[in-house]
Amino acid sequence: MDGRCGSWAWPKEEEMPPSQAVLILPLMLTPAKLNSYGEKPNTATTDSSLDLALTCAHTIRQFPFGRRLPCDIYWHGVSFHDNNIFSGQVNKFPGMMETVRKITLSRAMRTMQDLFPLEYNFYPRSWILPEELPLFVAEVRMLKDRNPSWKPTFIVKPDGGCQGDGIYLIKDPSDIRLTGSIQSRPAVVQEYICKPLLVDKLKFDIRLYVLLKSLEPLEIYIAKDGLSRFCTEPYQEPTLKNLHQVFMHLTNYSLNIHSGNFIHSDSVNTGSKRTFSSILCRLSSRGADVKKLWSDIISLVIKTIIALTPELKVYYQSDIPAGKPGPTCFQILGFDILLMKNLKPILLEVNANPSMRIEHEQELSPGVFENVPSPVDEEVKVAVIRDTLRLVDPQKKKRKDTQCQSAEQEAGEELPEAALPSLCLKQVFPKYAKQFSYLRLVDRVAALFIRFLGVKGTTKLGPTGFRTFIRNCKLSNSNFSMAAVDILYIDITRRWNSMGIDHKESGMCLQAFVEAFFCLAQRKYKSLPLHDQVASLIELCECRLAALRGKRLVWGCGLAQRHRALPAAGTAPCTGPAPPRGHQVFRLQKTSQLRALMCRDRTGS
Structure with a gap:
């Protein structure tokens, strides 16, 4: 870092x-x-x-x-x-470190897996320790009872760990190291991928660099090349005998560099760290469909960013409130991806601060080290940083608009920009927005959450804000009173606060609000699948809030017109019949969309 x-x-x-x-x-x-x-x-x-x-x-x-x-x-x-x-412009987003932590990422991916199970099957099944330890034990036991031949392996990753620190493998839930540190240092336990793609009999992962150039509107770029980081011992499927062999199972560069088998190479095609493009060339020579693999990786990256953006938007409005002067943000992320034997990409984790070192330490004599350039790192990382700067260059648009040239340029001198190679960063969103926009349901839930936060600079929703949300969206009725609303708020907020998510502020965090929203959707549209339940409730809330906003605008216009029509002092009042009490001069027409949603609401509740 x-x-x-x-x-x-x-x-x-x-x-x-x-x-x-x-x-x-x-x-x-x-x-x-x-x-x-x-x-x-x-x-x-x-x-x-x-x-x-x-x-x-x-x-x-x-x-x-x-x-x-x-x-x-x-x-x-x-x-x-x-x-x-x-x-x-700032090269970091507020809250990115917190959003990509292993527990927060796992929760975000689980929410998306609940809504879109097939689209998000690239993330391993995960449980959060210590709070979900009983659930983990029960689910594993149930799965083993259903399939006695199933012999899984699990990997335990500390939430705040990095560079392979604290990671270990287990064969049974009883093997979890229940020490005092599990409370102070929570972790994620995931199903271990036992059948990875091997190259030279070695397991490896891929580090891809992704530029999140903008959050609103969403703009994503992916580097055309990445790093392939290899284990240093031939891979064998995990057994009780080899579970502790980290050089066989863990691909972390910071671990394997201490292995006696680690190979520093001046070639991008050999050694313990290679370019991803060299692996693709090798796969292509064997007849693999490299284009489909890249398509699957792009899809994985876009879907992951879509899962992360709701939380990021809450942090963003907290640190850079709308209407106040502030910078725009961009950030380079490191995606760690594992390829299975069938070339299906699996997301391992997302790094907010991927290493940008392009050198390694070499021991010349005992205790004497020298920094040696790494050709592989230099080829990939220099291009990523350089082209990020080219994309966010604030003067680039001005230069294109003005087309001003100096005397040297008129004499035929080549512009530095023109002398640079083509961009290594490929835009994937909004380029492919049409294929993925339907996944942004939680984004719309987050927009409702931010709307009712009330106080600028906060990330937690108070009870008054939650009641206002229910009241303005007209979600309470005879079967779901405001007292029941308060109970729902207290139960969910208390449970999330007990998890130790964030004690700096009191109130309901976004993840707790999403859970409450799902509960409301399931209550209102019982006969529909979860995705349709949530989508229907979002549309209903958005339409009712739009109607409420329109009504307020109309009443505001009416008051302004009546104020302008008041007789001036000393003039005779207007004669004519006064409108009856309660008479509405302006009337809003319900849209067909709102009418259909209200009909669905009556049938679903």
């Missing part, structure tokens, strides 16, 4: 000559490192994403050094943590 932060910028055109731009250097860069960049990028000194960003900035165009605020682009090392940024 990168633990440093800094900022750099292209200044506004009126601040500098058209042919120049200023690089705002991070305060933590030493003069020696500054000199190492020189006129030609030197990737041998980059040990963080910030260093690599600075290096790649030079490949786009030359930057005079300087310090200036505000910046066009702020580059944070770990997470979004600066509340004093009011403009520009």
